[in-house]
Amino acid sequence: MKKTAIIPLRKDSKGIQGKNKKKILGRPLFSWVLTEAVFSDLDEIVVFTDDPEIIDFIHKEYYWTSKVKALLRSDDNATDTASTESAMVEFAGQINYDFDVLCLLQATSPLTTTADINAVLSKIETEKYDSALTVVNTHRFSWNADGTPQNYDVYNRPRRQDFEGLLIENGAVYATTKTAFVSSKNRVSGKIGLQQMPENTLIEIDSMTDWKIAEELLASRLKKSKKHQRIGYLVLDVDGVFTNGQVFFSAEGELAKAFDMRDGMGLEILRQNQLEVVVMTSENSPLVAQRMKKLQIENTFLGVKDKYAFLQHFVKEKNTSFNALAYIGDDVNDLANICAVGWSFAPSNATEIVKQNADYVLTKPSAEGAIREACEWIMKYNERY
Template structure:
């Protein structure tokens, strides 16, 4: 069965301006569910939006996967009053209903994982439901406006462990068969299956406070998966790690960056200890390309904006794990990787948010021996393995 997903995005947002593009833990909000969709059992994922900046970003950033495409959404179906169903219908017509299962993913649910998406798809593909959705089992007591309880007896207040609770839509994942969708023109209809997600996925991002809560939840979830083992790869950012973050420009553009020669020697020695070096930077700099060629670092990736998704693909291709990776980063676009790898390092002059989340704060600043210090730490650490 051909499984196709739509991630509908609108350019305008009332509660949090430009919410879909705002960086959560260093990544655009929509990229959280998009990356999970890429590594799920979905065959195609379409970002359906009226925002040309997002379309350009998708086209440039996710060239490494054939799954992802961006489509322009009509202005009519991108207003505050337009329903999600109207966008789904427009999308289905634009691709001539070329799917067997249509999956709706919400960018405002960054806690969604590939496992959640696969579970919803399985409800249809394996268990033969017509449609399915994600829910949360909440053990909160609910009330009617007239002061009467909805789901419990006030004279027999149940203990949490004895209380079944309520199943509530969390708005994360929906899926439906093509035939059911054509008939009902609705995201859910027919025989409906339910997939439970953790209660923390119920947080809705409607305010700055909500944003901070979800960001902390994501960071905590990533850190809990950390496992210590031998480090096989050292992944490095460039500006603010190899360099001090300063760039010299001329009228023709980028003119010069300063690199520490001792860092280069440290990386050479580290490679002799069977640790592979990987460079990943959001900038597409000829100067960086030239320096990495001089250092003989073959795994140099330039112009990578979504570093976490790219690193996920790298881990998959190398048949390794995040636990086998060390990472050095200095700014917000490194945050997700800082929270994910087996060991993360921050130079002494990194931004405060990175220092707060890194596993190890280096004593040396960037371009003044920070990389060399990390290399020596890794070599000593790996001796135990």
Template sequence: MKKTAIIPLRKNSKGIPGKNKKKMLGRPLFSWVLTEAIFSELDEVYVFTDDQEIVDYIKREYFWTSKVKTLLRNDENASDTASTESAMVEFAGLVKTDFDILCLLQATSPLTKAENINDALNEILSNKKDAALTVVNTHRFIWNADGTPQNYDVFKRPRRQDFDGLLIENGAVYATTKEAFLTSNNRVSGSIGLVKMPEESLVEIDSLSDWDIVEKLLTDRLKKLKIHQRIDYLVLDVDGVFTDGCVYYDANGEMAKKFDMRDGMGLEILRQNNVEVVVMTSENSELVAQRMKKLQIKHTFLGVKDKFSFLTHFLSERNSSFGAVSYVGDDVNDLANICSVGWSFTPADATDVVKANADYVLTHNSGAGAIRETCEIILKYNKRYEGI
């Protein structure tokens, strides 16, 4: 069965202007659910938007997977008053209903994981439901407007551990068979399966305070998932790590960057001890390409904006994990990786937000021995795994 997902995005947002493109942990909001969808059991994922900038971004950033596609939605179905169902109906017509299961994913639910998507699909594929949606089991006491309780007896107030609570729709994942959707034109209909997600996924991003709450929840979750093992990969940013972050220009453009020769020797020693070096930078610089060629770093990736998604792909291809990675970054676009890898480092002169989240703040500045210091720490750390 062909399993297709749609992530509807609108260009304009009144609550938080530019919400879908606003950076959460250094990544556009929509990229969190998009990455999970890529590594789920879905066959294809359409970003359905009226924003050409998002379309261009996706084509640049996700070239490494054939699963991600883009489709422009019409202005009428991208207005404030348009329903999500109207966008789904438009999408189904544009793709000529070439799917067996249609999955709706919401960009405003960045806590969605691939397994949540897979569980929703499983309700249809294995449990033979017509549709499925994600819910949260909340233990809140609910009241009606007339002052009467909905879900408990005020004279027999239950303890939390004895209270079943309520299942509340969290708006993250919906799935439906093609037949059910064509019959109802609704995201769910017929027999509906429920997929439970953690209670924190109930927070909706409608204001900047919601944004801060969800970003903190996401940061904490990434850090809790960290695992420590032998470091097999050292992943490095360039500007602000290899260099002091300064770029010298003349009338013809980029002219010079300063690199520390001692860093190169540290990386050579690290490779001799079976740690692969990977360079990942958002800049597309010929000077950087030349320097990495000189250092014989074959895994050099330029122009990578979504570093978390690309690193996930890189490790997946090698049957490895974030636990085997040490990462050095200095700015907000490194944050997701800083919070996820086995060990993260940042130079002494990095931005405050990165220093607050890195595992280790180095004593050396960027472009002045930070990488060499990292190499020496990794060599000492990996010794504990010798002979295992």
């Protein structure tokens, strides 16, 4: 049974300009649900968009998985008045209806998890529903416009623990069989199954207020999943961690960066004590490649823009967990990893938002002993394990 997902994205957005590409916790909005989909039971995930920049991003950032593709969406189906269903029909036609289950994922629901996606798919595969969607059980009292209550007796107000609540569609995940979709041309039809998600996932991003709330919820969820254990990997950004963030340019391009030799010795000591060192940077710098070769750091990854997605891939490949990772970062594109790993560090001269979210703010600035300080901290920490 081939399970294909569509993530429809439009280039233009009236509520929040450039919403789908805007960074939330340091990552483009759409990448949150896309990454969760990659590690789900889906066989294929297609980003369907009229934005060439997003298509280019997909090709560059998700080369490590064969599950992700990008297709160009027509202008007619990317207007403010075009329905999601019309985009789904266009997409299905482009791929010649080559699926058994079609899953619709919404980028505006960044709190969607792999488990949520799998649960919806299971409604169809295991429980034999024709389609399924995610809902939230909210314990709010609802009213009609004429002043009459919809779901409770005003003269017999139930206690929260005695109130069944109200099931509300949260717009996160939908799935349908091919047969049902061909017949109805709708995201859900036939015998419909409901899959509950946590109440805080009711939020969909349509305003900057929604955005700020969702960002706090994402950071909180990542931090709550932390569990302390022995650190087996130290993952480092480069600019602003190995270096002070400055770079010297000539007419020919990048000329020089300054590195602290003591940092290199600290990393060598870690490796001698069976810790793996990983370097991950968004820049594609020959100078960095040369320095990491000198330091004998084999796990060096250059040009990584979506660091969180790639780190999830790395963790799976190494058969380890985020809890076994320490991370040093200094800027917003490190935020998701800062919140997710077992222990995160920020140099003393890191951006304020990173220092606010890091587990430990180092006393040393970048390129002046910050990495060495973190290495010594990790060695002492691992002694208890």
